[in-house]
Amino acid sequence: MSLIIQNLSKHYGSVPVFRNVSLHVQTGEFVAIVGESGVGKSTLLNCMAGLDSWDSGSVLLDGLDLSTQSDDQLARLRREKTGFVFQAFHVLPHLSVSQNVALPLMLLGQLDEARVQTMLTEVGLEGLGERLPQQLSGGQLQRVAIARALVHRPMLLLADEPTGNLDPRTAERVMDALVSQTRAHGAAMVLVTHSVAAAARADRRLLLTADGLLDHADPA
């Protein structure tokens, strides 16, 4: 897996969000992106997944330039190569926990119930597969989102503030699940976070500013 971002710039209308963003993420690497609220961290993560567009620069996933891909090709790339943990979970309310986790496998035509159960166990949700999302706590919901993002063994996990709104102890458990699962799969992870504790666990920390990504060695 390789993710290469070169000189990416993004505006919303006439309002610049960021410019000169360059980043190279390698197989198995865990990179944390921190930065002030509104500087464009979620937007950048969405660009990495081909969920948002940019004005100039390039995003290459395994050598494929995302800007040259059709919407169908992008959807396929996302399905096959990436997992996404959204800030707002995006767990589907009318599906059970197991069905939510199974979704990526179903979209790939590779439903594997044993694999779904394994993922639920690995994130500490064994026995809760039949529940509906409304019957779970915030921390449990976040773990459903993690299990779903990893069930199809993507080589790149993109996680947007996965410990936001969680108490410190639950946040640590969620990070434990994320780190152990991505390490176990040899997957790379790009984590966007305001949490110093979460960022401290990364191999590399970067600070997003309006003028690009800077090394951010000291999380404090």
Ligand SMILES: Nc1ncnc2c1ncn2[C@@H]1O[C@H](COP(=O)(O)OP(=O)(O)OP(=O)(O)O)[C@@H](O)[C@H]1O
């Ligand atoms: N669809 C949109 N149209 C116009 N402006 C937008 C849109 N989405 C985001 N923005 C603006 O772009 C900027 C970057 O937003 P983004 O959510 O990426 O920031 P962030 O760094 O992730 O913030 P936070 O840490 O608060 O989650 C913000 O100023 C936001 O208001």
